[in-house]
Amino acid sequence: MTTVLKLGGSVITEKDSPETLDDDALSAVADDVAGADVSDLVVVHGGGSFGHHNAAAHGVTTENGSHETTAVADIHGAMKTLNESVLAHLRDRGVPAVPVHPLSAARRDAEGALTLFTEQVAAMLDEGFVPVLHGDLVVHDGEGVTVVSGDELVVDLADTLDADRVGLCSTVPGVLDEDGAVVARIESYEDVADALGGSDATDVTGGMAAKVRELLALSAPANVFDADGVGPFLAGESPGTRID
Amino acid sequence: MTTVLKLGGSVITEKDSPETLDDDALSAVADDVAGADVSDLVVVHGGGSFGHHNAAAHGVTTENGSHETTAVADIHGAMKTLNESVLAHLRDRGVPAVPVHPLSAARRDAEGALTLFTEQVAAMLDEGFVPVLHGDLVVHDGEGVTVVSGDELVVDLADTLDADRVGLCSTVPGVLDEDGAVVARIESYEDVADALGGSDATDVTGGMAAKVRELLALSAPANVFDADGVGPFLAGESPGTRID
Numbered sequence: 001m002t003t004v005l006k007l008g009g010s011v012i013t014e015k016d017s018p019e020t021l022d023d024d025a026l027s028a029v030a031d032d033v034a035g036a037d038v039s040d041l042v043v044v045h046g047g048g049s050f051g052h053h054n055a056a057a058h059g060v061t062t063e064n065g066s067h068e069t070t071a072v073a074d075i076h077g078a079m080k081t082l083n084e085s086v087l088a089h090l091r092d093r094g095v096p097a098v099p100v101h102p103l104s105a106a107r108r109d110a111e112g113a114l115t116l117f118t119e120q121v122a123a124m125l126d127e128g129f130v131p132v133l134h135g136d137l138v139v140h141d142g143e144g145v146t147v148v149s150g151d152e153l154v155v156d157l158a159d160t161l162d163a164d165r166v167g168l169c170s171t172v173p174g175v176l177d178e179d180g181a182v183v184a185r186i187e188s189y190e191d192v193a194d195a196l197g198g199s200d201a202t203d204v205t206g207g208m209a210a211k212v213r214e215l216l217a218l219s220a221p222a223n224v225f226d227a228d229g230v231g232p233f234l235a236g237e238s239p240g241t242r243i244d
Numbered sequence: 245m246t247t248v249l250k251l252g253g254s255v256i257t258e259k260d261s262p263e264t265l266d267d268d269a270l271s272a273v274a275d276d277v278a279g280a281d282v283s284d285l286v287v288v289h290g291g292g293s294f295g296h297h298n299a300a301a302h303g304v305t306t307e308n309g310s311h312e313t314t315a316v317a318d319i320h321g322a323m324k325t326l327n328e329s330v331l332a333h334l335r336d337r338g339v340p341a342v343p344v345h346p347l348s349a350a351r352r353d354a355e356g357a358l359t360l361f362t363e364q365v366a367a368m369l370d371e372g373f374v375p376v377l378h379g380d381l382v383v384h385d386g387e388g389v390t391v392v393s394g395d396e397l398v399v400d401l402a403d404t405l406d407a408d409r410v411g412l413c414s415t416v417p418g419v420l421d422e423d424g425a426v427v428a429r430i431e432s433y434e435d436v437a438d439a440l441g442g443s444d445a446t447d448v449t450g451g452m453a454a455k456v457r458e459l460l461a462l463s464a465p466a467n468v469f470d471a472d473g474v475g476p477f478l479a480g481e482s483p484g485t486r487i488d
Contacts, residue, residue: 067340067371067372067373069331069335069340069341069342069373070335072342073331073332073335076342076343077328080324084321087313087317088317091313091314091317096311096313097313098313098316098320098347098383098389099320099347099348100347100348101345101348102348103342103343103344103364104343104344104345104346104348104349104364105348105349105361105364106364107363107364107367115363117349117361117363117364119351119359119361120347120348120349120350120351120361120382120383123351123383123384123385124383126385127311127383127384127385127386127387127388127389128311128388129311129313129383129388138364139342139364139367139368139371139373140367140371141367141370141371142371143371144371144372144373145342145371
């Protein structure tokens with residue numbers, strides 16, 4: 001049973017302060033992971049104030065790239081710093097976490113399609129490790145390097161690893177309806193089209209509408225929840241919104 | 245025209261002092277790379293006092309692995325620190341160097357056979373970057389993580405990238421004959437069998453005899469030289485020993 005857990009960058013960092021960890025939030029999530037009884041777990045975290053700040057400073061998005069190695073050093077470097085903090089919090093609690101850096105493991109073709117090498121991730125799971133990936137840069141034909149978001153990695157990993165469960169922890173308790181209440185279950189985009197509207201462009205790596213569409217396309221069920229949902233999700237419950 | 249250049253760990257670090265750079269030596273090599281007119285260059289560096297010290301402390305070799313994340317943190321962490329120093333020296337001189345960490349990009353099967361993802365390396369070359377790989381840990385079926393040497397990566401990259409030239413910079417000026425003189429050319433192992441003898445086990449990642457056998461098996465010609473040979477090699481000359 002393979003589980004992919006995404007930790008939003010906004011959850012584990014202070015999004016408004018450049019390169020600042022939210023140590024309390026990360027510690028709480030790490031406690032939940034350490035306390036869970038899950039066998040094959042892959043963790044993916046976003047960039048928060050480590051990734052987005054540096055990507056914005058260099059004008060790099062998922063589509064607009066850079067050939068400057070200072071951009072690579074700043075953005076990829078900041079993400080490796082955040083990744084090391086996540087790993088350290090997990091290791092300190094006995095979680096056998098090891099890093100996988102997407103810049104080293106993936107590429108985009110000229111159309112932006114991502115190829116992520118995942119044989120090493122599957123092998124790490126078989127050896128009892130918890131691979132921890134992160135939003136990062138990725139080499140992109142004709143663009144130099146562009147951003148790859150944690151969400152995009154989650155969707156790719158869920159498919160290539162044939163994951164059984166996908167959980168996305170963000171700062172909202174689920175997909176919200178027009179009255180701000182959590183939608184318990186989404187089985188087609190029409191269920192929430194009115195609430196989410198047509199706009200996909202609420203942040204650099206895609207808003208909730210795009211996320212819902214991608215999660216609906218997965219063969220595995222996905223749950224969208226906030227930090228309070230991590231423990232219940234890993235215990236097998238269905239916190240927040242279930243998208244299936 | 246694709247060139248793979250290996251920088252021995254003993255060349256760029258103080259091998260007897262744990263995790264200590266040989267800044268003068270690394271700066272000289274970086275100057276040579278920056279001054280060279282080569283189009284598609286891949287650099288691989290060894291571990292020197294960053295890798296070997298930590299691997300020995302945890303008892304990890306190319307065959308004997310570990311499932312301890314402290315081993316991963318120490319060995320892989322030290323190698324990323326060395327890699328960042330190599331990248332910084334190259335970037336400071338205008339070389340568009342970007343990192344590729346083998347732990348994120350490779351795996352070994354139960355028999356020890358290495359699978360290294362190289363599509364991202366080829367794409368980086370196409371975008372004008374100089375990918376810089378390094379000796380590292382790699383997930384290994386049944387063993388947890390084991391060591392992958394820079395030399396093993398060079399051989400794999402030379403084949404998968406269909407390299408035109410391979411250069412190995414170590415602390416000796418080439419393959420030496422029984423009188424200590426550099427052998428100019430080796431075309432079969434018999435040329436040097438008496439000088440190299442039967443022992444392959446002179447260091448943890450294989451001695452010169454094993455190296456010569458591996459280089460003879462490549463389709464690309466390889467040169468073995470010391471730090472003085474880096475500039476001439478990148479200028480198209482044939483310093484040290486040519487193995488072809």
